[in-house]
Amino acid sequence: MILSVTAKWLIGYDASASSEELWKYYDIRGLIAFPLNIPGTAFYRCVQGRKNLMKVLKQFIDGRKNAKPRERKDFLDLVIDELRKEKPVLSEKVAFNLLFSLLFASFETTSSAITVILKFLTDNPKALQELTEEHEQILKKRTDPNSEITWEEYRSMKFTSCVIHESLRLANIAPVLFRKAKQDVHINGYTIPEGWIVMICPAAVHLNPTTYKDPIVFNPWRWKDISEPIGGSNDFFAFGWGSRFCVGADFAKLQMTIFLHYLTTKYRAMPRLPFFATTSATKIAFLKYYSRLKYYAYR
Ligand code: HEM
Numbered sequence: 327m328i329l330s331v332t333a334k335w336l337i338g339y340d341a342s343a344s345s346e347e348l349w350k351y352y353d354i355r356g357l358i359a360f361p362l363n364i365p366g367t368a369f370y371r372c373v374q375g376r377k378n379l380m381k382v383l384k385q386f387i388d389g390r391k392n393a394k395p396r397e398r399k400d401f402l403d404l405v406i407d408e409l410r411k412e413k414p415v416l417s418e419k420v421a422f423n424l425l426f427s428l429l430f431a432s433f434e435t436t437s438s439a440i441t442v443i444l445k446f447l448t449d450n451p452k453a454l455q456e457l458t459e460e461h462e463q464i465l466k467k468r469t470d471p472n473s474e475i476t477w478e479e480y481r482s483m484k485f486t487s488c489v490i491h492e493s494l495r496l497a498n499i500a501p502v503l504f505r506k507a508k509q510d511v512h513i514n515g516y517t518i519p520e521g522w523i524v525m526i527c528p529a530a531v532h533l534n535p536t537t538y539k540d541p542i543v544f545n546p547w548r549w550k551d552i553s554e555p556i557g558g559s560n561d562f563f564a565f566g567w568g569s570r571f572c573v574g575a576d577f578a579k580l581q582m583t584i585f586l587h588y589l590t591t592k593y594r595a596m597p598r599l600p601f602f603a604t605t606s607a608t609k610i611a612f613l614k615y616y617s618r619l620k621y622y623a624y625r
Contacts, residue, residue, distance in 0.1 A: 328440070331581065332432040337386055337402040337425065351379035354434055376426065383425050387418075401428070435499050436578045440585055442497040443489060446544045448595065453489060453546050458590040460485045465591055475587060486583050488549035494564035495532045496544060502527055503566055528563055537561045593621040 329349040330341035339348065356372020363370050390406055399407075405421050408414045416424065447454040464479050465471060503526040511518040518524060533541040538548065538561075558567025565572035572578070 328437040328581070329429065329433040332436075332577075333429060335400060336428060336432070337383075338390075338400050339386070346382055348379065348382065348429070349433060351375040351382070352430055352433060379426060379429075380422055383422055387421070401425075431572075432574050432578070435574075436581055438499050439490075439494060439497065439578070440582055442499075443493045443582065443586070444589075446493050446496070447489070450544055451595075453544070454590075454595060456485055457489055457586065461587050461590040464587075475584060480580065480583060483583055483587070484550075485546065486586050487554060487579070488546040489586070490579060490582050491549050491555070491562070491564075492544060492546040495538070495562060496542070498528045498532060499564065500528065500566070503563070531561060531563065534561075589621065592623060592625045594624045595621050 329352075330339070333339035333348055334341070341347075353368070353372045353375045356368040356370070356375075359368040359372065361369050363373055386402065387406065390402055391409075396403060402425070405416075405425065408416060409418060409421060447457065460483060464475075464482070505524045505526060507518045507520055507522045507524060509520050532538070535541050555562040558565055558571055560567075565575040565578075
């Protein structure tokens with residue numbers, strides 16, 4: 327779902343009309359795997375997926391190049407316009423890599439974030455209730471109950487924003503970030519020599535008890551007293567910070583908020599049916615941990 331939405335806006339991919347399921351080509355398990363490129367390994371599947379997706383992207387680019395210029399442009403049109411120039415700033419190869427990475431960056435991250443948000447809400451009925459009330463209030467204020475979310479409504483979803491930030495703080499979707507030392511850096515009696523790559527671990531900051539009381543507890547209310555970390559901060563960098571700050575941060579937050587709006591206004595979380603409780607002990611334990619609640623469409 328997430329990839330279909332993003333791919334629609336970036337490259338005009340229509341999931342309902344296409345036989346290609348783009349998300350299947352991204353095999354995340356091979357991303358951090360031993361680089362053994364032989365059939366059967368996670369790394370091999372990841373590399374093959376990339377090759378296949380590149381073929382699909384080539385078809386997209388070729389199709390668009392041969393089509394009439396369009397009035398409403400998407401990201402792919404801008405890339406093609408650039409490629410058509412006499413001296414383009416990027417080659418076709420770079421354009422493919424850019425599209426591949428952008429789709430990847432937009433898909434794995436937001437879908438993982440939504441998954442963990444659901445998990446945290448399922449385990450915290452009080453937070454789910456407050457979230458539901460926030461969105462129900464928005465519906466009540468609407469003159470047309472079928473109208474879509476407005477920008478003002480989006481900006482008023484304060485508790486939703488708290489839930490998103492708290493989930494990202496705890497889940498650390500990007501487990502590590504990298505930076506290169508441009509000069510010798512002296513810190514706490516140590517020297518990071520110029521040119522070294524530094525691996526930053528967001529969890530070390532996000533779970534710091536001096537900044538966040540009871541750091542491993544899911545507590546979206548703590549964000550009510552913290553100003554929104556727009557552009558990242560020293561205490562919160564789920565989207566990175568500085569010049570490499572995530573370009574899709576605002577888009578991702580919007581996407582997650584819209585998802586939560588429809589989840590809380592169109593669905594209700596209810597305990598699973600009792601017959602599950604009569605199945606094997608492992609299944610009960612699994613359900614207890616991962617799916618105490620199920621979401622049912624009610625509107
Ligand atoms: C919950 C969702 C997301 C999370 C947690 C996330 C997180 C991150 C992080 C941690 C970085 C590295 C920043 C740094 O090194 O300082 C990053 C970079 C990036 N993200 Fe995201 N991201 C998300 C969604 C998206 C979306 C939806 C898009 C595109 C539509 C996107 C596109 C990118 C790109 C292109 C970069 C590289 C920026 C650069 O190097 O200049 N991300 N993201």
